[in-house]
Amino acid sequence: MIHFNPRWREELVASSEEGVLILELTMGKYHVYFPSQNKWLESAPDWAKEKWEVYLNATTNWCSRNNIPISVVDNGIVYEEKTKR
Numbered sequence: 001m002i003h004f005n006p007r008w009r010e011e012l013v014a015s016s017e018e019g020v021l022i023l024e025l026t027m028g029k030y031h032v033y034f035p036s037q038n039k040w041l042e043s044a045p046d047w048a049k050e051k052w053e054v055y056l057n058a059t060t061n062w063c064s065r066n067n068i069p070i071s072v073v074d075n076g077i078v079y080e081e082k083t084k085r
Helices: 037-043 046-065
Strands: 003-007 011-015 020-026 031-035 070-073 078-081
Touching: 003 046, 011 046, 020 046, 031 037, 031 046, 037 046, 037 078, 046 070
Parallel strands: 031 070
Antiparallel strands: 003 011, 011 020, 020 031, 020 078
16 A cells, blocks of 8 residues: 655655655646656566555655646656655
């Protein structure tokens, strides 16, 4: 399961058991800019590379439940946030 939490730095935090990914979320009027599959493969950590569709579907569902538009774009941001242990 993937849990989402908007963060003040125009970021959408996507947390799962495998790790934490950061996506772009504009503030003021929320809008998620999800990276295209090619951009995802360039930017996502190894554990997430093959999960583009899983994260896209989960993000789309979250956006739908919260009335937030989502666009798949070639310049979308995704990166891993390392947690301290």
